[in-house]
Amino acid sequence: MASCSTNVDWNPNFDVLISDSEDDDDQAKPNYKGREALIFVVDANLYEEYERFSEALDIVRKALISGLLVNSNDLIGIVFANTEMNPDPYEARSLDNIVVPQNCAVFLPLRELSKSIVEHYLRFMETAEQEFGVNYGIAGNGGAADFSVMLRLSINLFENAGYNLVSSTLVYLTDKATPHPVNSNLYQRALQKAKDLEGKEIEFQVIPMIDEFDYEPFYKEFLTLVEDGNIADFEPRNPEELRTLLSDRKLRQNVLRRSLGHFKLSLGPDLALSALYYKYFKARFMPRKVRLLRKDNSIVQQKRVIMVRKQSEETMDIVEEHQVKQSGGWYEINLGAMPIRITPEQINRVRNLHAPGMMLLGFKPISELPENWYYKPQNFMYPNEKGVSGSKRLFRALWERCLERNKMAICLFMRKRKSIPRYVALIPVDGAAAADDTSKPLLYGDGFKIVYLPFAKHIRNIDFENWNSMQNESPEEGVKAFEKVVSKLRTTFQPNVLVDPTVEALQSNILALALNIKTDNAGLSGMPDAKRQDERIAKIIPRLNEIFGDDVEVAKKRAGSDASGASAPKVPKADTDSLKQLNYVQQLVNNDTLGGCTVAQLRDILKTHFDVQVPSKMNKQDLIARVKELIV
Template sequence: MASIRSSASTTNWNPSYDVLCSDSEDDDDETKPNYKGREALIFVLDANLYEEYERFVVALDIVRKALISGLLVNSKDLIGIVFANTAKNTDPYEASSLDNIVVPPNCAVFLPLRELSKSIVEHYLRFMETAEQGFGVDYGIVGNGGNSDFSVMLRLCINLFENAGYNLVSSTLVYLTDRATPHPTTSNLYQRALQKAKDLEGKEIEFQLVPMVDEFDYEPFYKEFLTLVEDGDIEAFDPRNPEELRTLLSDRKLRQNVLRRSLGHFKLSLGPDLFISVQYYNYFRARFMPRKVRLLRKDNSIVQQKRVIMVRKQSQETMDIVEEHQVKQSGGWYEINLGDMPIRITPEQINRVRNLHAPGMMLLGFKSISEMPENWYYKPQNFMYPDDKGISGSKRLFRALWERCMAREKIAICLLMRKRKSIPRYVALLPVEGGDPEGDTSRPLLSGDGFKIIYLPFAKHIRNIDFTDWNTMQNEAPEEGVQVFEKIVGKLRTKFQSNLLVDPTVEALQSNILALALNIKTDSAGLSGMPDTKRQDERIAKILPRLNEIFGEDAESPKKRAASAKTGGNATKVPKLDVDSLKQLNYVEQLAKNDTLSSCTIAQLCDILKTHFDVQVPLRSKKQDLIDRVKDLID
């Protein structure tokens, strides 16, 4: 789906015309990012899905997961639910909220834009329980092929956004359907729907299409419609995998507003008196985590922490406090006594020492890309884009630096200080081209040309492991066997998918909250992003016969004898180790070194003493005495 991918078109840049040239002093106030406000999301479900009830159930379940995820992550966001192509216009939840909105025919508002709460989620869950029979009775499907005016539905959603009652930083309309076009291509309604796309683009409302079928045809209508909404190039339209879109929507993985997605802004110093203005972002989608809340054990009230600085004056004679008052943090001081001389240090002086360097990035030099390892498992990477709002011409200079690095296959080594009072880090700027790698579901948040910020580890973060002395006991394999196992590792290797990896602790917390609040029991079987074992077996099925040819068949371990029914005693113990291996002194020394002689039986220990050390001991000896005797003789 192009709506998520091409969403970065607002942040992509073209240096030929995307340069701000203005001398007005008021421009800075207008270009400051607005972080205040809420996100609004409206789910529009096509009632035609009800004819294929299995698809309708999947669509309802997607909305259910999104509601629960939004309730757990950020309940301040506004979410609404609308049914399109309905025969009846049933009153919604909190019908009084639609007093200023005219609901057109063939549309039904199930939930106006509201903050999520437990009562709203429970209301939707009750609707899902009776949807199989109740939806046809309460809403129904409009006749004439089930197609109503698509533009009227869009007008209703625009009115819902405008009458939300909050300052919205982003507005997203998600349309779930299985129809390739809402109207025949020769009808007037078809042209009206395309005209409405420009209204969405003018209102800065993002339209996301989520097909409920795996094979969906965008050509009849939605290819042109999505291109008009995003003000993009129809030739560059590249639809996304519908199955993946449904998964992302269930996990509430919708695109954040670019101003809120930016992690920070700093200046990149390229030389004396030469700076460019840049912003950096998360390179991968960040997993939403619940906020930590500290509660009192007695009444479960939220603990609020406050830092208070009190100044007290004591009497020299009685040592009683004669004066006490509160001061601000900037009004306090630190006192050091050097003999009889007290020295006071103010917080401003300490901050001046801490802030010797302003936050920013400084270019140190260039290295060949071939010297950069494929992966540094040290710190998550970031992505860097230019920003002309701070320094005019930054995008042109940034583009020139990027093209030069790409042409010469170089990486830029820089010193980065992300924020005040932080530790400076060495980073490598790796130039990357825009566009998602084919088949990679861990796409970067932003598309376009830019630099990937790779954090370089210090010497203390790098470990050298010598594998020559590691696991030397019977650790030999032929060259053919090593090559076969390299193929197996290649077949079983999976790509990192950050949007599917779930923290098991957070997953368990979510299941407990749902069970307590909404009486929903979930199966916590571990990480939900683990690969399918059956699919892995199919991948290596052709290689397994080659393994048997090289290493032979795996010998089955001898089973323990069943206990006698007459005596009811234990079965005779089977030797834990192969007797032939114990005839080698090196093997016995390795067992003693690994402190695993206890796995031998008493008879085997006696045989070791007799074979290697010519020591005869009675079989009645204790096992620990025999182990100590073997260790003493080896030492």
Template sequence: MADFGFANFGDDDENEEEEFDFKAQAQRDGLIFLVDCSKSMFDKEDIDKEEEESHFQLCLRCAKTTLQNKIISSDKDLVGVVFFGTEESENPSDFKHIYVYQGLAQPGAEQIQDLEKLIKGGMKSFEKKYGHNTAYSLNDALWTCQNMFANSSQKVSYKRIMLFTNNDNPHAGSPQLQRQAKTKASDLNETGIDLELMHLQKPNESFDVAKFYKDLLYSADDDFTELADPAERLDELLLRVRSKDHKKRALRRIPLSLGPGLELGVGVYTLVRSCDKPSAVKLSRNTNEELKTHSKTYLRETGEVLMPQDLKEAQTYGGKRISFENDEINQIKNFGPPGFQLMGFKPSSLLKKYYHVKPAQFIYPDETTITGSTTLFTALLKKSLERDVTAICRYISGKNFPPRFVALVPQEEEFDEHHVQISPPGFHVIYLPYADDFRKVKFEEQPKAGTEQVEKAKEMIKKMKFTFNSENFENPSLQKYWRNIEALALELDEPEEVEDFTLPDDERMLKKAGEAVEGFKDIVFPSGYEPGAKKRKAGGATGNAAAKKAKTAEASVSVDVRKEAEAGRLGKLTVAVLKEIVKKEKISTSGTKKADLIDAINDHFGL
């Protein structure tokens, strides 16, 4: 019987997010880069500059960067690359001048290397292999992308096509082809496929969306809005972000009970969570294929294989092993159905900072479980903000999870100057400690700083203040890990250098607060003080060695060597004392080990 640890029961709450994410990963996002391959896409503003990129190379670099990001952030997503306006054709429907360069698949090192070769090859390499032709149909290109999503062996939850072009009026001489493209765009919208235009501007020309793409992207019922600046959108695609992407989904959907017969549905969200390195995968030494682990439990006495129903949990109590059935364990763990139960309200000022014993969560109304939840939730939030109170609730997060007391801290909706939401309305779920969680810490009495020292400290802190935002700092350990993995996968000579933003900017700090820091040091620390230097003990190393040597000599004088040797107690003396005795008695010895010294002393006294 396995030992059933009651001390750990309920700790599954710590792993609930990981379990949820594992299920959520089954839903994949699909993205297809649809790239215009007209000759104008290969033109450069300055022909003499070889390092300057054409629009086509920029598009491929966006695709390459997206693939690199997807491998780390969400490797289950599917990405594809399709060219239109090529002389060569390759697609399942045999459309002319449409070339599926990379099918819809999970991002891999081979795809990234292919794009890198094509970027470096330039226009000459592309013309030789694929060519250019303006007799394409944008309808056929969109149809090809739609078929790629439809024929995918993987289920795709969110489908998106990113169209890259610098031609604001394709098929200008063919109203029929324009009409077909607009009809196909409408079909994509009805089937849940988003079409996004990445418009690129030709040198000294503007991109007029109203000529053609206005009707392609917006239906008659939509309000036409200005497209985002292409430079900003491209910067987003070209930004290398080596971080895991967590889907913005509710962790769970449970009821919030305000009293008997009065409930509303809420979704629980995790706003911040730690990002760890992925777990290692065991591979076969011969085939390099992933290994699957199968475990079996054997009875120690007979070697018989035990089935799950043969196992029981047990707890040792009073020297006896008490066994439990599965139903009994579930009953012990069960404290009631999942949900929030309102206990009352407290002034927000009573919530102390040290009450935060674990990461907080966030709740938002959920109409899918209980109709009318938004109205009741809004009223509760509004009154909590008006009266500056915090709701105290009993919270059971899931089946067989222990109850916790939580404080629901209200948060008002906030907007920036562009009327974009920066803080959503809702309640932060703050986990409160139990009485058992509080500790009594003993503080040693320390000398208090004087008024002048406090003022100097205030001046130094004031000059070293800066606006802190966690999103500006990447985890250097994770960044180094991903860069090394990437270098191995892409066969690079060396990984990209990691910039550690957690290191202090000594030069800037010295420039802003150098005088204040020196003034603080002069008034607080003694003359010649060096921060971080090891404190030397009185007398120094030489004094310690001399004192130790004097103590050893004193011990050797006080010992009656013959008496100790006759009693067989020489082994209790230290090597240093034995050496001092040998030196004092002028005894010859063949070695310096303890046994050699004892033998020499015994021989000297004829023992």
């Protein structure tokens, strides 16, 4: 899970980009294809306090396993900083074009994760306590290596990864508040390197290995320069929370850089702004499905092939057969004796009648929108200067105006090509207020939440008065007692901490099979402890017994049997003699207990009281409906 700060990157006070691009330039679109790259840099100074060093290695281990299970195509590397020696890494040939400095050691270059890589790291962890000091060592007294050199090495690793990278993240695990003295030249050189990270679009995350960590000496200014934000808006993260999130799953790219698409918001004639939209809720990444052959357990690869065959009209044998590309195929429709062929290009031309975009229709009060509308997952919208210059300033003005007047914008939105246009509501979100709510793992920051509005066909009319006519027979004191029970059992809902038991159980089975790592299944569910919940309501249970009495366990009914052991025939629940009285039948209808009569009794009721002879094929439900119809 990535972290993002509330200093959004479109505040006009410190971020206004002026370029020569025209407003109608649609070619400047970000590249969404590629792989994610993540480099863990572990400070060797942690080895002086081996518990911290061991915890850092364990965090990297969990991230490696999580990346192997979730998405092994992503690239992960491991570097040790402030080391005295730099032995050869795993697959040393990959560093032929990179100069490794003295006080840095590359343990694992940027590579796709595999079982062999994870096993290599696990073997290293087993001997790290005895052999790390001998093989790597610690540079100087407390570490005097150049922090900027380590950053330069990480940038070189990203540039020589050999893949198109959609995101690059550098994670630094340390317990030092500053890598160099404040007034030293190395300190200023490290701050200058922060602008290189910002220019290369490399995200930097510092993970403190101590709970009481001071960001003021160095990392407050350094992180602000990397994120190109305002130092006054910097808010330090909780170190314990950062370590927990990193251990739970592989650190993802900053959500502000992971957009789902780019579009233009048309506000009027010759007035538009450029924007990007994102997922409003952070999705949990599930393991990929893999199909294996039953014989040799090889992975099944699917490939779509279009074959054209010509058959002989006389023998119906295939005379000619050849393969064509998808663009070379066609769809054929026979209208009588006339065949009509439609090419894929013609179909795509019809599908792409309109370009993706959003058009403003008007404004409505936010109070007219229901609080919860379960129709389609919501999105979030931020501005983007690459499409239309000045979009951030115009977006900011629109957001402030809607927030001030408590209005929402009603728009027509087409998300992507070949999609259906939908009506949406743009609701302004105040980042400062949203960040305080820990129960929602949403994008926090100033922007617009995109709420999809349902059409008339999506809304169902339900008569709730007749739908649930059961009246509450509980006394008022019983309701208040159960309100106390609910308040005692209530827990803080944090989706980023609560895990999926099914996925965790699958992960434990995979680890036990592939890496011989056994996991305690008792704590996989992440649910509250049942014993602790029982202790909370132990004092209320006697009061519940006084109000409602003790629960009586109902004995299970057993099927009756005759002397031979076979099941006995069904016995009618209604008295046959009483059914001869019309008042008794009327009472059964009013109590809706007419189903207790057998088919023979229902036929006798119709014959005796209404002189109706029904067909022999009529079932029981039709007989009951006929009696009710006549009794009224």
